[in-house]
Amino acid sequence: MVGMRDVAKRAGVSLSTVSLVVNDTGYVSADMRAKIEDAMRALNYIPNELARNLYHDRTNTIGVIVPTISHPFFATLMAALQCEFASRGLRTLLCSTADASTGEAEYVDMLRRHMMDGIVMAAHTEHAEDYWTSIGRPVVAFDRRLGAGIPSVGSDHEQGGRLIAERLIAGGIRHVVTVGGPRKQFEGSGNGITFPTVRYHLTLERLVERRGIRWDYVDAGVVADLDSHARTARAILDRFPDVDAVVGSDLVASYVVQEALRRGIRVPGDLQIVAYDGTYMADAAGLPLSCIRQDTATLARRVAQLMEQAVAGSASRGGGDVESPVQEVEDTIVPVEFVPGKTTR
Template identity: 85%
Template sequence: MVGMRDVAKRAGVSLSTVSLVVNNTGYVSADMRAKVEAAMRELNYIPNELARNLYHDRTNTIGVIVPTISHPFFATLMAALQREFAARGLRTLLCSTADASTGEAEYVDMLRRHMMDGIVMAAHTEHTEDYWTSIGRPVVAFDRRLGAGIPSVGSDHEQGGRLIAEHLIASGARHVVTVGGPRKQFEGLGDGTTFPTVRYHLTLERLVEQAGIRWDYVDAGVVADLGSHARAARAVLDRFPDADAVVGSDLVASYVVQEALSRGIRVPDGLQVIAYDGTYMADAAGLRLSSIRQDTAALAHRIAERMERAVAAGTARGKSGDAVPSDSSPAVEDAVPVTFVSGATTR
C-alpha cells in the first residue's frame, strides 16, 4: 500500500511537506505542492480520509433526524438541506425515526464519538432538555426547542396563523376547522413551547374567535402516520357538515379537497381549503390550493449557517484542549417569514 513516505520519496521532499499538502495546513510553495501532487498521481496515492478527519477533528458529515421522509414537507426540506450542506462541502446522513426507532440514540452516540460534526434535530424526542444540553456537541433544532444554548430554526408560525385568520375573516367565513397533530402538544405552552409549529393554530384560533367565528379542531395523529391524514379529512366533513373553511397541512388539505368534491361540495365556493406548508402537494389536489408557503430554501440556509458556526466554535475549543460545553444562554429562535399564496377561485 502506498503511503505518504512513498510520496515524499518520489517527490523528493520531506514527509512533513507531504503532510501539509494532504491535510491542506500550513504554507507550502506552489513548486513544492506541484511536486507532491504529481507524485500522488503517479503513485495513485489516496489520502486516508479517516486519519485526515482525526487530524482536523472533522468528518464533514452532518446527521439529520426527521420523523419521516414520506411526508411532503420533510421530503422537500430534506432535499433543500442536502443541497445546502453539499454546497458547503458537507455530506448529509439521514435518519427517519419512523423507519428506525433507535436512530435518534444511535446518531447522538455517533456525534458524541466524533463520527459526525453535528446533528439537525427535526423530529419529536422524548428526552429532556438536560439530555440535549449535556451532549456538548453541535446540535441545531428545527421547529422545536431542545434546551438552553441550542439554536432553533423554524418558520414564523405566528405570522402564518395571522395571515390565514386575516384571509378567512375578510372572506366572511363562519365556521373554521383546523387539522393538526395531537392536542397534547399544545399543553403548557406559552413562550416555552417545545413545538413552535402549534403557534399557527393558536394564533388562528385566537383571532377567529375574537372575530366571532366558530372554530373546531380535528386531531390527524402524528406526522409520520400518513393514513390518519386521510381519515381526518373524512372526519372533518362527517362531524362538521356546516364548516365553510378547513385548514391543514398540504397532505390533509389535498385529502379534504378530494373528499369534498366526491360529496358534491364546490371548492372554494362551498368550502375554503387552506394548506399549510406550500409544497408540491398543495398543487396536487385537483386544483391549486391557497396556502401558507414555508420557505424551505431559506430554512435550509439558516440551519446550515447555524450548524457551521456551531461546528467551527466546537472545533476551535476542542483544539485548544478545552471541553466543549453547552452554551448556557437561552435557546435562540430563528423565525423565517412565510408567504400566503392565493389558490384557484372555484372548482
C-alpha cells in the same frame, strides 16, 4: 498499497512535507505543492480520509433527524438541507425516526463519539432539555426548542395564523376546522413552547373566536402516520356537515379537496380550504391550493449557517468536550407568505 512514504520518495521530499499537503495544515511553496500533487497523481495515491478526519477532528458529516421523509414538507426540507450542506463541502446523514425507532439515540451516540460533526434535530423527542444541553457538541434545532444555548430555526407561525384568519374572515366563514398533531403538543404554549408550529393554530383560533366564528380542532395523529390524513379528511366532512373552511397540511388539504369534490361540495363556493406548508403537493390536489408557504430554502440556509458556526466553535474548544457556560441564543424566525390558489374566495 500506495502510501505517503511512496509519494514522498517519488517527489523527493520529506514525509512531513507530504503530510502538510495532504492534511492542508501548513505552508508549502507552490512549486513544492505541485511536485507532490504530480507524484500523487502518478502513483494514483488516494489520501486516507478517515485518518485525515481524525487528524482534524472533523468528519464533514452532519446528521439530520426528521420524523419521516414520506411527508411532503420533510422531503422538501431534506432536499434543501442536503443542497445547502453539500455547497459547504459537508455530507448529510439522514435518520427518519419513523423508520428507525432507535435512530435518535444512535445519532447522538455517534455525535458524542465524534463520528459526526453535528446534528440537526427536526423530530419529536421525549428527552428533557438537560439531555440535549449536556451533549456538549453542535446541535441545531429545527422548528422546536431543545434547551438553553441550542439555536433554533423555524417559520413565523404566528404570522401564518394571522394570514389565514384574515383571508378566511374576509371570505365570510362561519365554522372552521383546523387539523394538526396531538393536542398535547399545545401544553405549555407560552414562551416555553416546545413545538412553535402549533402557534399558527393558536393564533388562528384566537382571531376567529374574537369574531364569533366557531372553530374545531381535529387530531390527525403523528406526522409520520400518513394514512390517517385521508381518514381525517373523510371524518371532518362526516362529523361537521356545516363546516365551511378547513385548514391543514398540504397533504390533509389535498385529501379534503378530493373528498369534497367526490361528495359534490363546491370548492371554494361551499368549502374554503387552506394548506399549510406550500410544497409541491399544493399543486397536486386537483385544484391549486391556497396555502401558507414556508420558505424552505431560507430555512435550510440558516440551519446550515448556524451549524457551520457551531462546528467551528466546537473545533476552537478542542472538539467541544470541555465545559462552557450555557448562553441563551435568539431563535431564527423566517417569514411565511400566503399564496392564493383556487380553494379560497
